[in-house]
Amino acid sequence: MTTPCPGCRxxxxxxxxxxxxxxxxxxPVPTRRELGRRDRQAFARLRSLHTQLEAGVPLTQITVTTHG
Ligand SMILES: [Zn+2]
Incomplete structure (x- = not known):
């Protein structure tokens, strides 16, 4: 099953x-590395990614570092 990409639509x-x-x-490489991790913060990072995409943040400037 495939779905539209939220980045380019x-x-x-x-x-x-x-x-x-x-x-x-x-x-950015650090963003890819963070998104590739599968831990308790994985969903928070994905949500952050989507929030930034919806806000129009360029892909090259998206960061998803989470703390705590
Ligand atoms: Zn895309």
């Missing part, structure tokens, strides 16, 4: 992925 992303490959590769 034009391409499809694979199930289990946050973004399509093109958008994913545009994110």
């Amino acid at each position: 034009t391409r499809l992303k694979e199930a289990g992925r946050y973004l399509c490959l093109a958008c994913w590769s545009t994110l």
Whole structure:
């Protein structure tokens, strides 16, 4: 099953992925590393990503570092 990518809204992303490959590769490396971690904060980071996308933050400037 595929769904529209929340980053570009034009391409499809694979199930289990946050973004399509093109958008994913545009994110800063630290952001990709944070999003790739699977821990208690994983959902908070995903929510932060979506919030920034909806706010129009460029992919190259998105950070999802969480504290606590
Ligand atoms: Zn995309």
